Amino acid sequence: xxxxxxxxxxxxxxxxxxxxxxxxxxxxxxxxxxxxxxxxxxxxxxxxxxxxxxxxxxxxxxxxxxxxxxxxxxxxxxxxxxxxxxxxxxxxxxxxxxxxxxxxxxxxxxxxxxxxxxxxxxxxxxxxxxxxxxxxxxxxxxxxxxxxxxxxxxxxxxxxxxxxxxxxxxxxxxxxxxxxxxxxxxxxxxxxxxxxxxxxxxxxxxxxxxxxxxxxxxxxxxxxxxxxxxxxxxxxxxxxxxxxxxxxxxxxxxxxxxxxxxxxxxxxxxxxxxxxxxxxxxxxxxxxxxxxxxxxxxxxxxxxxxxxxxxxxxxxxx
Numbered sequence: 466x467x468x469x470x471x472x473x474x475x476x477x478x479x480x481x482x483x484x485x486x487x488x489x490x491x492x493x494x495x496x497x498x499x500x501x502x503x504x505x506x507x508x509x510x511x512x513x514x515x516x517x518x519x520x521x522x523x524x525x526x527x528x529x530x531x532x533x534x535x536x537x538x539x540x541x542x543x544x545x546x547x548x549x550x551x552x553x554x555x556x557x558x559x560x561x562x563x564x565x566x567x568x569x570x571x572x573x574x575x576x577x578x579x580x581x582x583x584x585x586x587x588x589x590x591x592x593x594x595x596x597x598x599x600x601x602x603x604x605x606x607x608x609x610x611x612x613x614x615x616x617x618x619x620x621x622x623x624x625x626x627x628x629x630x631x632x633x634x635x636x637x638x639x640x641x642x643x644x645x646x647x648x649x650x651x652x653x654x655x656x657x658x659x660x661x662x663x664x665x666x667x668x669x670x671x672x673x674x675x676x677x678x679x680x681x682x683x684x685x686x687x688x689x690x691x692x693x694x695x696x697x698x699x700x701x702x703x704x705x706x707x708x709x710x711x712x713x714x715x716x717x718x719x720x721x722x723x724x725x726x727x728x729x730x731x732x733x734x735x736x737x738x739x740x741x742x743x744x745x746x747x748x749x750x751x752x753x754x755x756x757x758x759x760x761x762x763x764x765x766x767x768x769x770x771x772x773x774x775x776x777x778x779x780x781x782x783x
Contacts, residue, residue: 489550490587491518493602497543501531511543515636519555556588558613566606570595577606581731583723600729627657631782636679641667643772661695661776671715671773677758683727685783688748692716694774695743704769715764715773724757740765
């Protein structure tokens with residue numbers, strides 16, 4: 466066979482192999498392993514993978530229970546058990562009304578759970594007007610179209626992991642984040658760095674934007690926050706307030722707080738903040754929390770910019 470033709474065939478096979486790599490979505494917070502084994506001492510953790518994380522499937526054991534995947538960085542690879550991964554595109558839905566989760570795509574089938582408005586789930590497959598969904602790991606079922614919308618999770622910023630003292634490694638995400646500027650970054654991770662001189666910020670007034678924290682297990686927690694951008698930077702003096710970024714930016718006036726328990730039941734609270742207090746303010750106590758979302762409800766207007774800033778969130782186990 467002609468060498469050029471042989472090379473072309475190999476290239477086509479290689480390109481086809483790359484193109485056929487499938488996506489998968491993690492159904493649980495889990496660690497990526499260097500070898501496909503769950504025997505103690507036989508493997509090493511490479512990196513944590515959060516629920517909802519999209520990965521590329523690069524190898525699947527034909528007769529085994531493991532898949533080799535690649536993370537979005539295009540470099541990190543490791544093994545995950547098949548039953549922890551949904552093979553397919555990521556689709557998130559959020560319920561606009563309370564809904565029943567059925568065992569089968571039939572309203573006459575067993576009701577497995579009652580889902581509160583605001584609950585979110587990953588779609589596994591669709592059958593006519595019915596959707597097979599995963600609410601939490603091990604909680605699957607069917608819901609009928611009409612009571613949910615495309616989940617806001619699909620538009621959120623990438624999740625980051627933070628360590629919360631007494632609670633453990635938790636994941637945090639935000640609806641939006643202001644682009645880096647003026648020598649500052651505005652990532653959601655700033656809310657947990659114990660430095661009020663850094664901040665999470667959103668533009669266009671910020672009302673309706675949110676930060677969400679997912680805990681590793683249900684906890685009774687207290688929450689406190691430092692409002693605004695609690696920093697003076699003389700290089701911004703030209704904009705007034707002697708460069709006081711707290712005054713120049715919006716601050717949170719009121720915040721709607723949604724939280725879910727281990728039965729995925731949703732509750733709602735509202736917290737008001739005093740202005741000109743550049744220290745922690747109480748934001749409530751919440752019971753049996755697995756996930757909590759902080760939504761900007763109203764703001765104190767900044768003297769210069771319409772960007773809303775929040776400096777710190779402190780979550781403590783009760």
